[in-house]
């Protein structure tokens with residue numbers, strides 16, 4: 092059973108309408124223009140897709156931040172790069188990142204909704220989350236933690252409804268490993284000051300589920316430097332980092348005889 096996980100390509104561009112200067116998009120456009128576009132190389136996304144198609148894993152997980160400000164033309168930039176993956180027949184599980192859900196402007200909301208349907212080959216919509224899929228005897232719980240937040244913060248929100256859903260679901264007997272797919276990390280050792288602008292509200296109860304093994308593994312993005320905080324059996328949390336910034340993706344293999352997850356970091360260069 093093989094899983095490939097990538098995250099945070101962060102395609103960007105200019106403000107797409109004058110209202111962008113009156114909402115959070117101006118922060119993201121400014122950030123892209125003077126910082127992100129020098130750091131994120133979309134050619135790495137193309138390489139990631141080629142690698143995946145050659146490897147043919149059982150499932151691909153993409154944990155969001157395809158864009159920088161969630162504008163339609165930014166999604167249009169990644170669509171042709173992801174199209175071969177979408178058409179490969181390999182199932183894709185996608186959750187949007189906070190940058191994909193940047194503002195409440197209707198055309199941006201429409202763009203991210205369309206992308207969830209498009210990339211998953213209409214397997215689910217954003218409204219269907221949380222939802223569960225099974226691949227190779229592994230249970231994938233897919234949740235959305237991204238919603239527009241204030242001007243200077245990149246907060247995520249685990250809503251009460253999602254937390255209650257997770258409690259109900261994860262209290263049921265577990266017959267196979269359970270992987271949580273989320274944009275925001277659940278257990279990353281947050282620096283109390285530096286990470287305050289990037290925190291996920293409401294993660295405490297989910298962290299407890301991971302600790303008492305009601306959940307086996309969290310696959311997340313948002314943090315651009317990849318990391319694995321896993322135990323000897325490969326259970327814990329794995330963040331793929333930004334594919335375009337690091338030129339790396341994560342590959343996981345689950346052994347049905349030794350019941351272990353093996354994590355590998357794949358360099359695309």
Ligand SMILES: [Fe+2]
Pocket residue numbers: 099101156188190313314315
């Ligand atoms: Fe990101």
Ligand SMILES: [Fe+2]
Pocket residue numbers: 156188189190245274312313314
């Ligand atoms: Fe993010």
